[in-house]
Amino acid sequence: MSTFERCVIATRESPLAMWQALHIQSRLREAYPGASVEILGMTTRGDQILHLTLSKVGGKGLFVKELEVAMQEGAADLAVHSLKDVPMELPEGFELTAVSHREDPRDAFVSSKYASLDEMPAGARVGTASLRRELMLRMNYPHLEVLPVRGNVGTRLGKLDAGEFDAMVMASAGLKRLGLEERIRAFIPVEVSLPSPGQGALGIEICAKNDVMREALAFINDPHTRACCTAERAVSRALGGSCQVPLAAYGVVEGEELWLRALVGNHRTGEAVRAEARGDWKDPEAVAAEVVRQLRDQGADAILKAVLG
């Protein structure tokens, strides 16, 4: 097997992105003692545009484009992403070569005033950065005021602590990775808040022609997590999933079966349709196709058309 002697990891410079890049760096250094593994921190447009919600500025691609350019120009050999921030379609010439074992995929309830969403009185303010979470809140807690929030994990916690919100819904994975688990007052069950496709997993992107890095990174790929995230992303891809679409999809492998659940809806009205299917975990696309068929049979396309206007 051809090995590499040095590689450069491209990453955004948010504390969470840097944690994730350093995590992959340490795994590569452990697997390949003596290899040079460096990190190239970059600022993306998604990091710069903070006054608008992602659903208004163009979505997930804003967090990956500059990292892909760095790989194209030879300044980096791989990019480490939060998989849920990676667009469902990669540009020509790139591939998602590995998906790591996922951290806790649940959404977390963060508040210094209340112990859970159930305890919040009518009119209490919940901050969220995602239309998926807004839909969940509209469906289950229509008496709460849902407000948009942008910024990285620390910025959002700062806004909560400054009193701009009474609570925040955020990814458990981000808080845990940053050593902020003590801020989590409650984990929101996936039955209530089905996760975003790929939530909690890391996606490692390379140039498709880079055979050396593909081989070197293969050990990071977790087959069950990859199957689940492949199915989750396939549902999103089929239904035009993006930051503009309130869509949730979550797969788990149980024995030889992949159990996939999904939901799409209208965050403004709380209208939603759900579906689930079980199938061979080695054929995630087939399981996703069955879930998409069920969602479409229940009117998912019309709901999403109303959302996108």
Ligand SMILES: NCc1[nH]cc(CCC(=O)O)c1CC(=O)O
């Ligand atoms: N774009 C936000 C984002 N992207 C990845 C994570 C957390 C890590 C993960 O879920 O994989 C977060 C924070 C959040 O959703 O609260």
